[in-house]
């Protein structure tokens with residue numbers, strides 16, 4: 001049929017339908033149907049015409065009548081008419097039309113598309129043709145309507161299935177296996193939806209039909225990612241934090257040597273603190289076979305202890321080590337304690353000296369405070385038969401220790417039974433990690449001289465075999481202690497721990513009903529510690545310190561700054577102000593000056609000690625009443641160790657932090673992240689500081705003169 005024929009047929013159809021429509025009185029509906037029919041006929045004609053054109057040789061862009069054709073192959077007039085018609089169409093019909101547009105292209109249509117692509121027409125023409133296709137309703141055949149029915153059935157089936165699955169998913173949320181099933185189902189439905197985008201567009205009401213909607217995700221519960229911790233870290237042995245309520249009489253702790261019990265009591269220790277009551281028996285038990293492997297060739301488990309500052313961790317390792325070594329016959333280095341600073345090493349060696357006094361056990365301190373040669377003389381003695389160890393217990397700082405491992409002939413760690421890493425989190429830092437590796441390497445080094453030692457030579461730990469368990473072995477047991485022990489398994493793995501056991505402090509709170517709830521914070525602070533922070537500005541910081549010392553009458557104050565320069569400046573300023581016995585403590589001082597200063601502070605001769613972080617860790621000074629963070633600490637671990645210089649051994653103490661207003665949010669967030677909530681804001685009014693201002697300005701002038709004189713003297 002040609003176009004004029006087609007138009008005639010359509011007009012006829014329109015006439016017929018109008019007649020019936022008028023007779024039925026359904027004018028609007030009849031008009032709509034007539035138009036649809038007209039469009040169909042027009043499309044059929046156009047399709048035939050295109051078919052003919054394809055078969056005929058290409059004739060350029062002119063139509064058979066020579067008139068300029070619209071992209072649809074129709075005069076422009078016709079296009080305008082169609083547009084008008086479509087605008088006039090009733091809404092029900094338009095919806096039907098839109099639905100048809102949304103339907104997927106049938107395979108025949110796809111084929112037509114590819115055929116068109118292969119017909120040699122220009123890309124622009126193809127584009128126009130495609131656009132045309134999307135504008136006009138498709139030609140519908142009987143086959144199409146059959147296919148439509150099938151598709152409709154499929155869609156209905158799918159919808160039913162999909163709804164059922166979603167319902168099932170909702171019912172089975174949280175169940176692992178069923179979750180898997182549902183994800184499998186989702187996978188299935190995803191594939192089906194890809195095939196039937198109309199269903200998806202029905203689900204996601206406003207989604208464009210050409211977008212693939214991945215279904216079912218909103219129905220899935222969002223799983224919270226939990227950090228994976230090995231069992232020993234996830235389920236530690238919990239130790240009570242409250243010291244005073246949980247004291248354990250020394251005689252009640254099983255397995256302690258009577259000689260040591262007496263020694264403890266002579267030193268004023270009648271009861272053990274909770275951490276000692278738990279850790280001492282655990283170490284003793286692991287060393288039940290002296291310093292050889294346990295029954296059946298089992299290696300003792302390594303032990304990690306994370307307990308608050310001042311909770312008595314030192315005695316928790318000193319007592320069992322001294323007890324295990326009490327019966328030793330030959331002197332060898334059996335215990336090695338590594339600490340990050342000289343002062344700490346000195347403090348720990350003092351405690352060892354107290355409890356080894358009268359036992360014949362020798363404790364040697366190697367920190368570099370004495371000359372290297374002197375330290376060598378303390379460690380080994382050369383005899384005709386070879387080198388002999390003069391130390392049973394070595395307390396050392398990492399640097400000096402590695403020097404002795406590498407340069408002191410006869411200094412051997414091959415009989416080492418205990419490696420104690422105090423302030424372990426700091427020691428795991430990259431700086432000291434190398435030292436720990438060197439110690440382990442030296443401990444498993446083969447000795448190059450023969451003798452009775454051969455009997456107890458050890459091999460690197462490996463799987464337990466008949467051969468490895470037939471000769472007596474000396475195991476190396478690691479004991480790690482800190483108030484801020486890392487719980488990062490990756491970091492701890494660097495220490496190559498063997499079946500470690502973790503002892504960690506908890507704080508349990510009594511509920512109204514008498515039950516107790518344990519608070520599981522990342523870090524625990526001493527029970528008797530009160531924390532305050534003072535929001536301030538930079539200029540008022542020195543005045544605040546003077547106010548606390550002079551007006552609030554603070555005594556025995558340990559004040560921390562962030563650098564040794566800051567410590568020195570503040571010390572000079574307070575000295576110039578007058579009225580306060582003040583001293584500074586930093587690496588500016590010689591070891592002897594540091595020792596003297598610390599002693600005077602302990603004796604109460606110094607009321608204010610201004611220090612760098614050199615005294616922040618481990619230093620045990622009796623009766624420090626206040627800690628003042630003059631400069632707010634940058635890291636949570638620094639904060640915990642600094643404030644832990646007070647409220648030790650179950651005593652009370654107060655920590656004040658001067659926090660610049662600009663730092664306030666970050667500072668509080670840092671504490672909150674570590675689970676520290678009980679810090680109080682303690683604002684100090686400007687009026688309270690006013691009486692100090694005049695004298696303070698005088699002190700500044702005095703300080704300026706002192707500094708100038710100092711520079712002139714140093715220039716001369």
Ligand SMILES: Nc1ncnc2c1ncn2[C@@H]1O[C@H](COP(=O)(O)OP(=O)(O)OP(=O)(O)O)[C@@H](O)[C@H]1O
Pocket residue numbers: 268269270271272273276307308309310311312313314315482483617618619620644648649
């Ligand atoms: N059982 C006890 N009875 C009385 N005092 C004790 C007892 N155990 C330890 N102390 C005292 O408690 C104080 C703190 O002990 P220690 O220095 O071992 O604490 P710490 O846990 O190592 O602290 P830090 O983490 O700051 O190093 C010390 O002065 C020590 O003498």
